[in-house]
Amino acid sequence: MVEKRLSKRNRKKLIQPGIYAGVIIVLSLFPLWIKSPYWTHIFILTFIYIIATVSLRTITISGQFPLAHAAFMGIGGYVAAIPSKWFGWSPWLTIPLGAITAMGIGILIGYPFARLRAMYYAMVSLFFGIGVLQVFFVFQRWTNAYHGLTGIPPLLSVTSKVPYYYFFLGLTVVCLSILYRFEFCRIGMTLKAIEQSHLVASSVGINEPRYRVLVLAVGCFFVGLSGGAYAHYVRALSYTSFDLLATLWLFMYVLIGGIGSFAGPIVGTALLVIVPEFLRGMKEFVPYISAAILLIVVFVMPEGLVGLPQLVESWMKKHREKRAVHHAS
Amino acid sequence: MLLEITELTKHYGGLVAVERFNMSVGEGEIVGLIGPNGAGKSTVFNLVTGVLKPTKGKVIFDEKDVTGQKPHVIAELGIGRAFQLNPLFAGFTVFQNVFASFHLRPKSSLLDAFFNTATYRRNEAYISEQSMEILQLLGLDGVKDELAKNLPHGHQKLLGIARALAVKPRLLLLDEPLAGMNSGEIDFTMEAIRKTHRAGVTIVLVEHNMQIMDLCSRVVVVNFGQKIAEGSPSEVRDNEEVVRAYFGGGGCCLV
Numbered sequence: 001m002v003e004k005r006l007s008k009r010n011r012k013k014l015i016q017p018g019i020y021a022g023v024i025i026v027l028s029l030f031p032l033w034i035k036s037p038y039w040t041h042i043f044i045l046t047f048i049y050i051i052a053t054v055s056l057r058t059i060t061i062s063g064q065f066p067l068a069h070a071a072f073m074g075i076g077g078y079v080a081a082i083p084s085k086w087f088g089w090s091p092w093l094t095i096p097l098g099a100i101t102a103m104g105i106g107i108l109i110g111y112p113f114a115r116l117r118a119m120y121y122a123m124v125s126l127f128f129g130i131g132v133l134q135v136f137f138v139f140q141r142w143t144n145a146y147h148g149l150t151g152i153p154p155l156l157s158v159t160s161k162v163p164y165y166y167f168f169l170g171l172t173v174v175c176l177s178i179l180y181r182f183e184f185c186r187i188g189m190t191l192k193a194i195e196q197s198h199l200v201a202s203s204v205g206i207n208e209p210r211y212r213v214l215v216l217a218v219g220c221f222f223v224g225l226s227g228g229a230y231a232h233y234v235r236a237l238s239y240t241s242f243d244l245l246a247t248l249w250l251f252m253y254v255l256i257g258g259i260g261s262f263a264g265p266i267v268g269t270a271l272l273v274i275v276p277e278f279l280r281g282m283k284e285f286v287p288y289i290s291a292a293i294l295l296i297v298v299f300v301m302p303e304g305l306v307g308l309p310q311l312v313e314s315w316m317k318k319h320r321e322k323r324a325v326h327h328a329s
Numbered sequence: 330m331l332l333e334i335t336e337l338t339k340h341y342g343g344l345v346a347v348e349r350f351n352m353s354v355g356e357g358e359i360v361g362l363i364g365p366n367g368a369g370k371s372t373v374f375n376l377v378t379g380v381l382k383p384t385k386g387k388v389i390f391d392e393k394d395v396t397g398q399k400p401h402v403i404a405e406l407g408i409g410r411a412f413q414l415n416p417l418f419a420g421f422t423v424f425q426n427v428f429a430s431f432h433l434r435p436k437s438s439l440l441d442a443f444f445n446t447a448t449y450r451r452n453e454a455y456i457s458e459q460s461m462e463i464l465q466l467l468g469l470d471g472v473k474d475e476l477a478k479n480l481p482h483g484h485q486k487l488l489g490i491a492r493a494l495a496v497k498p499r500l501l502l503l504d505e506p507l508a509g510m511n512s513g514e515i516d517f518t519m520e521a522i523r524k525t526h527r528a529g530v531t532i533v534l535v536e537h538n539m540q541i542m543d544l545c546s547r548v549v550v551v552n553f554g555q556k557i558a559e560g561s562p563s564e565v566r567d568n569e570e571v572v573r574a575y576f577g578g579g580g581c582c583l584v
Contacts, residue, residue: 186442186453193429197416203378204496205404205433214439 019263027169031162039277040161046273047168048230051175053253053265055222058179060259061188062215063195064113067122067247068129069223074242075132076102076224077231081152082142084232091155095228102224103217110213129244136239148238155232164233171229175222180262182218191215252290256297258304267305330389331356331500331531332377337386339372339554346372347554350386354500359522359532359544361562364551365574370535371413373551374502378410379403390500405433409498411489413505413535419478423469426477426488427460430495460495467491467521483514487521494525501525503534507541519544542566550574 031040056069080098083089109128116124136143143149156163182188190211194201198208231237240246249272257268272293276286301307332354339347347369354360362370375381377388379400388396390406404410418426435456441449464470467487472480477488486506493501506522507515515538522544526532534541542548542562550558550565552574558565565571 181443181445185445186437186449187439189425189429190432193418193421196418196420199380199400199412200416200418200430200492202380202400203404203410203412204430204492205401207399207401 024169024173028166031165037161040165042274042277044161044164044168044233046270047172048226048233049250049253049273050172050266050269051226051229052223053250053257053269054176054179054262055219055226056250057254057259057262057265058183058222059215059219060254061183061195062191062212063117063198064212064216065122065125065251066113066216066219067126067244068132069219069250070242070244070246071129071132072102072106072220072223073227073230073246074136074237074239075105076227077237077242078136078143078149078227078239079224080228081149081231081237084153085149085151086142088153091153091228091232095155095225095232098228098231099221099225102227103221106217106220107213110216111209113216114209114212126244129242129247133239133243136242143237143239145239148236150236152231152235152237154235155229168229168233171225175225176266179218179222183262187211187214252294256290256294256305258301258306260303261306264304264306271305330354331391332533333387333389334373334377335387335389337373337376337388338384339369339376339381340384345554347376347383350551350554350556352549352556352559354531354533356499356531357526357529358546359526359534361542361545361548362533362535362551363537363542363548363565364557368551368574369554370551371504372554374410374504374535377403378408378502404496404498407496407499408502409493409496409500409530410502411486411493411504411506413508415485415489417477417485417488419476421477422474423477423480423484423488424460424464424473427463427491427495428456430492431456431460432495434497463491463494466494466524468517483510483518486510486514487518490518490521490525494530498530500531500533503532503536505535505537507536507538515540 027043030043034040052069052073056066059066059069076095076098078098079101080091080094083097084091084094113121113124137145140146156167158164183191190201190206194206194208194211202208227242253268253272254265255268256272257266258264272290276283276289279286279289297304301311303310330353332352334350334352337347337350339345350369350373352360352362352373362373364370372381376383379395379398379402382397386396387394390403390408393406395403395406398406418429421429435452437449437452440446441452461470461473464473467490469484469487469491472484477485480488486508490501490503490506493503503522506518510518519541522532522534526544534545536542542565545562548558548560548562548565549556550568550571557570557574558568560568
């Protein structure tokens with residue numbers, strides 16, 4: 001029994017890195033057989049959103065559900081775009097600057113936020129996100145508010161999308177590796193402990209506010225990074241792409257993929273960014289379809305899409321048992 | 330004195346939860362804190378561990394004033410605590426519950442943890458060894474891979490004590506460690522408490538179960554937030570005021 005369990009665990013230990021490595025290899029070969037710039041573009045957007053959603057899920061493991069995550073993407077985006085467009089700074093400098101600014105603001109609001117829980121946290125972070133949008137609006141001289149900021153200098157001076165593809169693939173792998181390590185060392189365990197019971201966590205000496213600020217800072221850094229990279233790739237920003245709805249979409253990606261596992265937001269984002277592209281004729285129905293998927297996932301697969309293999313396995317097992325009972329009788 | 334509580338008071342608006350409560354605990358004692366429901370025993374624990382801030386009064390631990398400190402600071406100073414309603418890290422296994430509770434001693438820095446340095450790996454190995462030792466002490470080693478939420482109530486209570494021990498406390502506060510246990514579990518838990526005490530931990534416990542008085546060197550009785558008696562278990566048992574608090578006064582037929 002013990003041996004069996006061990007071997008199963010070992011198998012899992014081998015399967016997971018195997019899957020990740022396989023996905024990375026397939027993705028790095030992808031431009032060789034798909035030459036369409038359109039699809040390359042869609043994949044690049046998927047990479048950017050994967051960084052955003054995985055960083056969002058990293059924050060949620062501490063029990064915080066910030067409804068301002070897209071606003072932080074916007075902070076990263078605008079802080080990267082504005083100096084670059086108006087003052088000619090290099091994108092290679094402004095993208096990290098955007099990420100660090102997002103992190104700094106994350107730390108600043110993190111302390112008051114660390115006193116809030118559940119509904120109160122959601123409300124305050126929601127209004128913070130709205131406030132950030134207002135700030136973008138106030139500085140419309142630089143952000144062009146309604147009209148959108150266009151003509152942002154490109155990150156790479158190439159016309160082909162393939163170099164961008166490899167840049168964003170590499171960036172995503174690096175960011176996700178960092179976030180993965182962050183979650184699966186003692187820091188992540190402490191965050192999960194806080195999520196389960198802050199009362200117990202503090203009774204064993206865990207400094208709850210400090211950890212909550214830490215995870216918020218890390219999450220904001222990476223989403224800021226994705227926002228900055230987005231700005232210099234798409235070369236246009238509109239402040240409506242960072243509103244509450246954008247945050248809710250990020251949450252949607254996370255929930256559909258599975259909030260309980262690291263791969264969840266990756267799967268959810270890939271699915272919800274790529275699949276609607278096949279339904280281009282009915283784009284206006286995408287929110288309804290996504291909502292329907294979310295409902296189905298929530299009711300049928302509480303673990304999200306990544307829980308599907310396990311679910312199928314347990315169904316099959318049940319089925320087999322039922323048949324065995326039939327045969328016996 | 331390891332712990333000295335003077336004139337500790339907690340008011341909620343007009344409601345008096347604890348009023349001018351005095352108590353001191355010496356190194357190596359087991360002190361029982363008893364009293365009827367709602368007497369303020371758990372509130373005293375919450376005030377000592379920083380979950381609640383006192384209205385007035387002082388808590389001195391190891392000659393340091395710790396009044397109104399944050400719970401994690403109190404834990405760091407060496408006060409471990411098991412809860413009455415026993416919240417758990419429900420989604421963790423029994424082992425992970427204790428493992429995650431080793432946050433302070435040894436303490437790895439964030440960077441050590443992130444970069445998986447030699448110090449961190451050594452600490453983690455040591456922690457996992459220590460966690461197993463604690464689980465063995467409390468007889469939980471057989472269920473170490475079960476999810477904490479799937480444990481029977483008695484085991485969950487023991488897990489609460491195990492977690493508190495992970496702080497390597499000098500003073501352990503146990504809030505009704507025997508509540509809801511069957512007699513076998515009670516014997517086992519009392520033995521575990523005795524062993525912990527022998528290992529050099531001072532213990533204060535709140536309990537309704539009178540069996541546990543046999544463990545205590547001293548008993549403090551609280552009613553309506555005030556101390557009404559103090560002494561050895563047998564002294565307290567014969568104290569008139571205590572009897573009145575528990576069974577009602579004025580020639581009641583129960584006694």
